[in-house]
Amino acid sequence: MRAPLSLLLPCFLFACSDYEIKPDEDEPGEPLEETGDPECPPQIPDCNDSEPPEDTEVEVVDPGDCDIKLADPGTVEIAEECEGSGSSGTVTDPFNLTIEMSYTSAGSGAIVMPAVGNLNDDNGDGRVDETDIPDIVFTTWQGNTLVALNGADGSEIFEVSGYNGQGGVTIADVDSDGEPEIVAFTTANNIAAVNNAGVAKWKSATFGVMSYPQPTVADLDADGKPEVIGDIGVVNGEDGSTVATLTGITNSWRTPIAADLDQDGKQEIILGNRVFSATGGLLWSNSGTGAGNFSAVADVDGDPGGEVFFVSGNQLYLHDDDGTLIRATTIPGSNPGPPSVADFDGDGEIEIAIPANTTISLWKIDGTKVWQMPMQDSSGLAGCSGYDMDGDGAYEVLFADEDALRMYDGATGAILYENYTHSSGTVWEYPVIADVDQDGSAEIVIASNVYSGAGVKGVTVFGHAGDGWPQSGPTWGTHDFAVTNLNPDGSVPIVPEASWQKYNVFRARPSVDDPSAADLTVSYDDLCVADCNNGPIKISFQVANKGAVDVEAGTPWAFYKVDGETVTLVKTGTLDAIAAGTAAQGFAIELVPGDIGVNGFLMTVDDDGAGGSLHSECDEENNTVVWIDRICS
Template sequence: ATDTATATATESASGTDTGTSASGTDSDSAGTTTTTGTASDSVGTTASESDSGPVPDMGPACEETCEDGVCVGGVCCSQDQVCGDICCEGDAVCSFLQCVIPGATCIDASECPEGSYCEYTLGEPGSMGGDMCEGGYMPATGKCLPSPPECEEGVIPEEGEEITCLPACEYIPENSFNPELKYHWNKASVMMPPIVVQLDDDNCDEVVDERDIPEIVFMSFAGGAYNTNGTLYAISIVGGEIVEKFAINPQTDRLWAGRALAAGNIDGQPGNEIVACTDTNKVRAFNADGSDLWISGAVLCDMPSIADFDGDGEVEVLVQGALLDGKTGATKVPIPVVGPSWWSEKTIAADVDADGLLDVVTPTRIFNSAGGLLVDTKLGGTFPAVADFDLDGKPEIVAIYNVHGQGPHHLHIWRYDPNLPNKFEVIRANVDINGALPPSLCAPGSAGNIGGGGPPTIADFNGDGVPDVGVAGGIGYAVFDGSKLVDPNVANLDTFLWIKQTQDCSSAFTGSSVFDFNGDGQDEVVYADEIYMRIYNGSTGDVLAQVCNTSGTLHEYPLVADVDNDGQADIVVASNDYSGLNCGGVKTRGIRVFGDANDQWVRTRRIWNQHAYHVTNINEDGSVPAMEQPNWSVPGLNNFRQNVQPEGELSAPDLVVRVFPRCVGDYGLVARVRNLGQAAVPAGVVVGFYEGDPQMGGVLLGQEVTTKDLYPAEAEDVILDLPNPSDAIKDGLVDVYVVADDGMPDHPWHECRTDNNSDHATGKCALPG
């Protein structure tokens, strides 16, 4: 086989068939099963064993010669419609030896029903331009098909046996961390976290949704004036180039350039809006074209979040000092602020009391959606996040305590419990996030020397099934082991999974994000300090990549999203050059987009809409869920500030091959090529036939190709006519070998295994009787 990237076959517990039964008429977008073939058949034949291998049994004879197909059950069937011992009709395709009418068009499995995947052989490949009326990348499309049942661990179907399940099969791209700068907007400095959201209709279907090219939205500043006079930009990647969609610079209620943004559908009308903070401590909402929607009254504003707090389909905007009506900006619920300044407690949305409605969560307090105080711990804190650390279905609150220029640099974890006298329980308090690193790594009196600790990121960094906490300080980036944080027998200093020295002496409260870039189950951390952006191995802290990226730093962080809609994750990071900070004499500024130089990073969502992003808070088209699922209750999540890839994104084919002689009529060799993977492989797979082992100098007898797409469990007999075989082959003195995917040029599909692509057997035909 020709695959050179690391390929693995994974197996897990058994799955279940999610397709419609043979008698069903379900027309949902997963695809409809119409009839069933025999799992042990191949290309319309059954096989009986003899000394010379399986002998084709064509079943009932056809009344006429099938010149353009094969005879299946007494009827002529085109090769691409054969499905075991039956012939699929109309638009049906053969999947897991069942005739299935494909479901809806999809870009990835997130657009398919549960229990199904996006089969790309049924769609169109990705390309530049295409039908995108404004240019850009046209993503590959497929059709939804039911996922095949998954075998129990260790079970691999054998040829000739009925196939009732398929092993889990995923292709893991190369362990590639070679980020390259793909796009760079460098007109001005940026020192806030950008967001990614859909703002306009790029593919001209009159709908703004996830199939369009998303916009990167951010605010820039001039000189060192990041506290005022910000310019709001929306840019997009069109035709491989950066295109500015708008630049807005209001001169009344001016934008606070260093504060965070949020975006989503807040007014219930088609399309998404943007929410920003002003230097007059108001909230300013913009339409998708940059025009004004509303301006709120004076409230303390930073890190806005968008959510439907009471599940009524009406969206609210949450800032530090108020819960606002998304349509008008009117204050619905004022929120008492502890210390009315930028450094006071930030707010996020989460259903902590499990009543089905979102609550306002700060590092120390919880309010219900009506403004009622549920609990006040009176702990110190600045930045909150939530996750379920003890896996009991109830969330814990992570609080980072760091007041700029005052200290401290602590982490707390606590949980809400209405049955306790004070209604809360402190799980762990006053963990020094600097660990063993000395504060003297930052100059005396600097923010990084006195305090430290930015917005926490939560992910399963070490892969043990328990979420962990990542946090940046002034002198280091630390990851805490979640299972140890909730274990009272573990000392604070022993809760560290790892800590690496960094440099953020100026603000000491930057954030970070997490993504599994190559889909191998190991999360990576993306973090930028004053000098570098780095990608860390989440389990060990090893630096996988490092690039210069200068910033005076506030609470910005690099984020991960597919910003050019090409089916691969990108990193978006802000930078600025107003200060004396430099990277070996080099300064950077603006918005920079990095991708993998070898195009190996996997797919992810095309949205990151707010600072407190946690996947379940926003649909990919920018619409806001009326009833948000608690992130910690969704399998595969239980995280905060981490993006994900669609389920089934890595599903791959797995070609196995068997060779036997054709002893009826003219002599030949038959290679039975079967796909035991969980995704189809397109037609045109080259099959090589050899006299002797090709690894030991065997002679190539010829090559043929498969003529149809092979869906999971499906097979095709590829025949090499050999009217004059050598005596060594006929007499069985040397084995014949067959190799699938033999010397093919590079192709876009990859197998999960390539060690089973060859077979050998005798070419001798058994004598009759």
């Protein structure tokens, strides 16, 4: 991915730039180089140069002598910011699991996703943050209690009554006091913020009867004060006072998502088939009318905005960030549950996994079905999640139906693991992945219940029976988990980094939430003009990868001419593979004089010329080299 040219041009064309041109009397010209102090290119009249522009025209040579230099391949220093904590590598016998903890004293069990976060200062450093032992929180079905467990040993921190056992929970610092709270629903339909002793700090007004309500937390208006979205109620995180009531939602079952889809600095709320503004006004809606209408946010087109997947009835809908319907696809089953988005087959592109009442399936973003597998989920309301359990670079699909926890191969749908120490009526739960005991290896947390009769009840933590799975982050605090929407310490980001720009996963997580990344840069190397009237003009470039991840062949590049504020695409192509820490062999392109603008040209890598890109890089601002210069008079 790279910064949009529309954002780059104002700097390059009308103001002092981070680049300068250094013409040489004996050479045809030099590239614009990065400089610490921006300087004004001499040919930009809007810059405050006191001297007239110097002549930087290139020398015209005989057509037969228009040879061009190609840079030799070499090595470059890997940027420190590109070296993430990364995965622990391939796992030996990855689907050999053991039960690390089981809590069965939960009445009839739990039908909600267990939230994982930190409630207590376990290490005694005076702070409650991600270095403490995570805690597991859930409500009990029928018992209507709120339960908090120590993630390492399963010991009970508290169990308090009066909380809706059909309602979900979120762990987040809603009042910004440095200690995360639990957001839950009372049996009287209040939204409540509960402290680490099980005492409610506040309760909101009631918002009518809410069917299986779910919460999330976000700083919707970026004022430093988080809001709590509890189904249709939006309240102030400090005191529970009402901010807005979301109206017009007819879908019986839904779960809220907060995300700044249009990147205007304020987050939108997605609930049911509707998208609301930060103040609760309706922005747009999806046409799905199924009983369940669940969503996921991802990047499918390479632009800064987030696209929204809706699943409803037997349809998968894909909308652009402004509500424009991109595609509707018929999917198998009915009553689909909350989907998961990740690169499940390891091809560098995201897919969406969708559980329904009798089947679970995987889909490409263009609506192509990858695979479909039978399962048993009569309600169709349980969700799925994703994690790279074996460290091979492709995510597995995790799902728990009425009978078993299963892991599916992301590429083929083959069942890699199943465990029948589970039963459920499949209502709101889905497997959660977090390092709940801080042992450096991810665990899987699932909720079980006897909703449909005798069986397993409570919460079970599965771990790897060997040396461990790739390390994950220690928290999974909310149903709409997207890595960046809550900070690891439970605090609420004022302006969260768009998850679809950094990770492009939803209800899934990369190992340790800090993967290594590529970093492509491009530099000008040489230029030759054979004839100013007819050409050819030859320009050579070199692309380097300063990142810590290899880039496969096929990365696009785009060459543009620049005329004032107008940028016109001239030519596109693709690159060979570039290993991490290397500069590739230089390459040349051949042009005619009309391909060079009055104000020069731009060359951008990881740009297909139509707004698309392949890579999420650790630095998205260094993919372009700019020549602001006359080549011929």
